[in-house]
Amino acid sequence: MKTQDIIELEDQFQLATYAKLPIAVERGIGCYLWDADGRKYLDFYGGHCVTPLGHCPPAVVEAIREQAGKLLFYSNVVYNATRARAAELLVSILPSFIDRVFFCNSGTEANETALKLARKATGRPRVVAFKQAFHGRTLGSLSVTWNERYRAPYLEVLGPTTFVPLNNLDAVNEAVGQGDVAAVIVEPIQSMAGMVEVDSSFLTELGNACRNSGTMLILDEVQTGVGRTGTFSISEQMDVEPDLITMAKSLGSGIPVGAVLATRAVADTVELADQGTTFGGGMIAMAAVIATLETVVGEGLMDRAAEIFDSIERGVAGLGVSVRGRGCLIGIELDRPAKPVIAALREDGVLVGGSGDPRVIRLMPPLNTPDDVVDEFLASFKRVMAVPSEASTV
Numbered sequence: 577m578k579t580q581d582i583i584e585l586e587d588q589f590q591l592a593t594y595a596k597l598p599i600a601v602e603r604g605i606g607c608y609l610w611d612a613d614g615r616k617y618l619d620f621y622g623g624h625c626v627t628p629l630g631h632c633p634p635a636v637v638e639a640i641r642e643q644a645g646k647l648l649f650y651s652n653v654v655y656n657a658t659r660a661r662a663a664e665l666l667v668s669i670l671p672s673f674i675d676r677v678f679f680c681n682s683g684t685e686a687n688e689t690a691l692k693l694a695r696k697a698t699g700r701p702r703v704v705a706f707k708q709a710f711h712g713r714t715l716g717s718l719s720v721t722w723n724e725r726y727r728a729p730y731l732e733v734l735g736p737t738t739f740v741p742l743n744n745l746d747a748v749n750e751a752v753g754q755g756d757v758a759a760v761i762v763e764p765i766q767s768m769a770g771m772v773e774v775d776s777s778f779l780t781e782l783g784n785a786c787r788n789s790g791t792m793l794i795l796d797e798v799q800t801g802v803g804r805t806g807t808f809s810i811s812e813q814m815d816v817e818p819d820l821i822t823m824a825k826s827l828g829s830g831i832p833v834g835a836v837l838a839t840r841a842v843a844d845t846v847e848l849a850d851q852g853t854t855f856g857g858g859m860i861a862m863a864a865v866i867a868t869l870e871t872v873v874g875e876g877l878m879d880r881a882a883e884i885f886d887s888i889e890r891g892v893a894g895l896g897v898s899v900r901g902r903g904c905l906i907g908i909e910l911d912r913p914a915k916p917v918i919a920a921l922r923e924d925g926v927l928v929g930g931s932g933d934p935r936v937i938r939l940m941p942p943l944n945t946p947d948d949v950v951d952e953f954l955a956s957f958k959r960v961m962a963v964p965s966e967a968s969t970v
């Protein structure tokens with residue numbers, strides 16, 4: 577089937593909930609994707625920040641194949657060696673204040689689980705979240721997601737949330753001072769908002785404010801986790817010890833998996849049947865997690881992520897843009913609207929993301945992107961930026 581036929585068929589039978597690129601992808605290797613018409617793309621978008629090792633990394637593909645030959649799935653009603661090893665490996669890579677993991681299937685499910693655990697542990701109903709935050713689209717996570725477009729139609733069923741401005745300690749103190757707040761949930765880098773970074777000192781103070789008020793701190797590392805920002809958890813670069821961390825996206829290299837990571841103190845509040853999901857901790861996902869983690873750690877890819885950031889920052893210097901984010905979670909603030917630049921890059925064979933900031937493009941390259949591929953991206957970016965944008969004069 578050719579691209580146009582695939583587009584028509586999918587649009588005919590799928591609910592129209594997504595704004596899609598006019599591309600039908602067929603296969604991928606490393607940093608590259610090919611569409612149904614044989615066109616090759618350099619992929620610095622990673623299907624929403626999902627491919628830490630690029631497409632079809634051999635170690636992950638092999639691990640899935642081997643597991644598929646043994647057992648596709650069994651639920652948490654039984655024990656399993658692959659799940660045991662994945663849990664052990666994940667907890668051992670994380671900072672020592674993390675003691676336990678709950679496996680689920682996505683970022684939104686991880687956040688909802690963390691919110692449930694915090695409400696149960698504190699006996700409080702309210703959550704503090706930040707303006708511009710994105711934590712997911714299902715009803716629990718939606719209650720802490722800022723964008724009115726997603727949230728407004730469901731207000732009557734969403735949990736009580738106080739949204740405060742990012743990096744504003746007074747607003748946080750006032751909110752948690754009310755005594756009814758179970759948790760503060762924060763993305764250390766607000767990716768969807770345009771790679772807006774939380775100040776490191778604010779995060780430390782936020783941690784203190786939470787501790788002093790008996791409020792739990794949830795770090796949403798759905799995008800920043802799994803080494804993408806240069807350390808496995810971004811908390812390792814900051815002076816903060818959250819009570820709960822959530823991860824997903826990169827964790828299974830494309831196999832759906834989420835994780836809620838909890839301190840011993842949180843784990844001690846959990847009782848049988850507090851949370852559950854049929855597919856969480858399934859064997860295929862766990863095999864993918866093990867292979868992903870072993871590769872990220874074994875190949876030194878967290879350090880490589882930081883190098884890639886530096887190369888891109890150096891490479892775009894002098895183009896009138898500014899770079900933010902960390903590691904392989906990169907925002908480039910342009911001197912012109914992002915939309916035409918994203919489209920021109922795509923025409924040139926490069927996929928990148930947009931964001932809530934109309935002048936910011938997002939790059940989420942694999943952590944093992946080699947230097948020559950970074951150079952290939954930079955060459956394309958320079959070609960595109962060399963064409964004066966009509967809109968840039970606006």
Ligand SMILES: Cc1ncc(COP(=O)(O)O)c(C=O)c1O
Nearest residue numbers: 682683684710711712763798799
């Ligand atoms: C920071 C953050 N949290 C949570 C989510 C939701 O993850 P999922 O789409 O896997 O439910 C996303 C998705 O983009 C995200 O960026």
